Amino acid sequence: MAGGKLQDKLQDEDVRVGVDRFPERQPIGTAADDLLGRDYTDPPPAPLFDASELSSWSFYRAGIAEFVATFLFLYLTVLTVMGVSKSPSKCGTVGVQGVAWAFGGAIFALVYCTAGVSGGHINPAVTFGLLLARKLSLTRAAYYMVMQCLGAVCGAGVVKAFGAALYESAGGGANAVNPGYSKGDGLGAEVVGTFVLVYTVFSATDAKRSARDSHVPILAPLPIGFAVFLVHLATIPITGTGINPARSLGAAIIYDRPHGWHGHWIFWVGPFAGEALAAVYHQVVIRAIPFKASSDHY
Template identity: 65%
Template sequence: MAVGEGKVSPDAIDNEVISNGSTKDYLDLAPVPLVDAAELGKWSLYRAVIAEFTATLIFVYVAVATVVGHKRQTDAQACSGAGVLGIAWAFGGMIAVLVYCTAGISGGHINPAVTFGLLLARKVSLPRAFLYMVAQCVGAICGAALVRAVHGGHHYALYGGGANVLAPGYSRTAGLIAEIAGTFVLVYTVFSATDPKRIARDPHVPVLAPLLIGFAVLMVHLATIPVTGTGINPARSFGAAVVYNGGKAWDDQWIFWVGPFIGAAVAMVYHQYVLRNGAVFRSNKAAAV
C-alpha cells in the first residue's frame, strides 16, 4: 500500500488533472510497468516478499488460533455470543498492526485480493504481485500449521481448523455476494486510505491508514462471519483449508477466491475511475505529450 507524501497550504485549490496537464496540489505516481526486469535483480523486492510471507504467517496464526481457541474453551456453537466480536477484533487488530509494521517494506498487502486490486491499478508490477501472492499463500499455510501444532491435531480437527465454509442455510450465491461485498469494503478502504490526493491535504492519513484498514476488516467480519466465516483473503482461506483438509473445507473454496478477486476489481474501478475519474492514467498521458 505505497503512499505518497506532501503538504499543502490550508487554502490550497482543489485542482484535478486536466487534459493539458495543468498544475495541481498533489502528485500522482506514474503507473508501474506491468513487467520490470530490473526489479527482479533488486534485493528490495525479495525483502518485501519475505515481509509478506512473515506478516501473513503471523496474521493467520493469531487469527485462526483465536477461532480454534474460542471453540475449544466454550465447546459451543462456532463464534457464538461475544466470541464473534473477539474474533473480529483479532482479525482486524492483527491486520492493523501488521500493515503498520510492513507498509514501508512491502506495502503491507497481506492479502492476495489487495495485491490483485493494486496490480489492476498499476501500483505494483506483475512479477511482484505474483511473488507476493505465492508468499502470502505459503505464509498462510505455515501459520495454520503452527496453530495445529499448538492446539494438537485432535482439537484442531475437532473445531474445524478455522477453515472458511459456507454456513448452513446460505446458498453459494449468497456466500459469493458476501465475499464480493466484504472484499470491496476492504480494498476500497485501502485505496482511499493511501490516495495521494488525500495524503497531500492531510499528512496524518498515512499514520491512520493501518488503523482504518484494520477497522474495515473488523466490521466486515462482524457482517459476514455468519455467512462464510469471513474470507475476504484467499490466502487465509487457502492456508486453513490446506492444513485442516477435512470436512467441507474444499467444498466451496472457489468462493473464497472468486469473490475476493471480483470485489477487489470492482473497488479498483470504483475508486480509480469513478471517484478519481482515472486521474493517475490521465496524468500519465498528459506527461507524455
C-alpha cells in the first residue's frame, strides 16, 4: 500500500514539475519529466549565419567529412546494385534484400565514423531537417549540401569507371518511378520514406532523451541505418528508393540518360517534404506535453 501511494505521488509530481524541469525553446510545451532528477536545458538555437565559422578549420573539415562519407556511400551502394544487375539469376546475388542491407549498413558505418566530425548527415534532407530545427546554421547547411552532392557525383563516377557498359545497361543506379506506379505514388513513397528516416534521426540523436531515458542505451547510427534498410525494403519496388537527393542527383548526373532525369523532381520534393514533416512532428509533438494550470506549479 505504501508503495502504491508513493507511486501515485511521484506520478502527480511528474505532471506538476515537468514543466519547470525541462524548459523548451518552443513555447507550446515541454518534454516529459524525469523522476530521478536529471536536469536538461536545451542549447540555444544555432544562428542562421555565423561568420566565425568561415574562418574555422573545423567547419571545412566537417564539409570534407560529408564529401568523403557521401562518396563512399554511393560507391558501396551503387556498386552493389551493379552486382545484382550483372547476374542473370537474382538467386545468385544478394538480391533486393542485399541491396537494402547495403544501403542501411553503409549508413550505419558512415554515420558512426563521421558523427563526431560533421554530425554524419550524408543526406541533404537530413541536413535541411536539422536546419529547420535550428541545430545548425544556414551557412553550414548549404556547405554540407554542396559537399554531399559533389561526393555523390564522384562516388557514382568511380563505379561507372569500373565498367561503363554495365553501368549504363543497368540504369546506373538512378532513381525513377517504376512501371505500374504513378508519379503520385512515387512522390508519396519518397515523402513517407524520408519521414521515417529523419524522424529516426531526431529520435536517436535527441540529447534530452538521453538525459530522461538513460536507462535505454542507444547507439544512434544503428537505428538510423536500420531505418534506411527498412525503407529500402518497402520502396525499392516503387522508386528504387531515393530519400536522399544527393544520392539521386549523383546517379542521374553520371548515368546521364533521359531515364535518370525523368521525374527527377520527385527525388527532391519528396525527401524535403518528408523531412519537414518529421522535423515539425518531432519538435512540436514528440518533445512536448500539455501544461497543467499554473496554480499547480510550485
